[in-house]
Amino acid sequence: MSTLPACPQCQSEFTYEDGGLYICPECAHEWSAQAAETAEETTKVWRDAAGNILQDGDTVTVIKDLKLKGGGGVVKIGTKVKNIRLVDGDHDIDCKIDGFGQMGLKTEFVKKV
Numbered sequence: 001m002s003t004l005p006a007c008p009q010c011q012s013e014f015t016y017e018d019g020g021l022y023i024c025p026e027c028a029h030e031w032s033a034q035a036a037e038t039a040e041e042t043t044k045v046w047r048d049a050a051g052n053i054l055q056d057g058d059t060v061t062v063i064k065d066l067k068l069k070g071g072g073g074v075v076k077i078g079t080k081v082k083n084i085r086l087v088d089g090d091h092d093i094d095c096k097i098d099g100f101g102q103m104g105l106k107t108e109f110v111k112k113v
């Protein structure tokens with residue numbers, strides 16, 4: 001009656017949770033519930049509109065005109081964005097664009113150069 005993961009050491013299914021730790025009563029192995037989740041997140045891959053894998057520091061171009069919120073202007077199609085930083089979130093690229101400053105972009109609207 002439990003959805004907790006089996007013990008990675010002895011595969012026991014009697015794992016229980018205590019204060020953010022998973023504990024195995026059979027071999028006394030303890031591991032962090034949080035560490036397990038973080039490990040999954042690091043496997044996230046960012047891809048541009050064409051399916052190329054993006055990495056921190058890449059240069060991309062914008063593939064469609066992007067209107068900025070609050071009348072901040074338009075980032076024109078073809079705008080080159082250097083040294084991107086990949087982040088989690090709705091806008092998953094953190095970058096700085098000449099004339100606009102720091103802003104967030106979506107990977108689906110850019111293409112790797």
Ligand SMILES: [Zn+2]
Pocket residue numbers: 007008009010011012024025026027028029
């Ligand atoms: Zn165990």
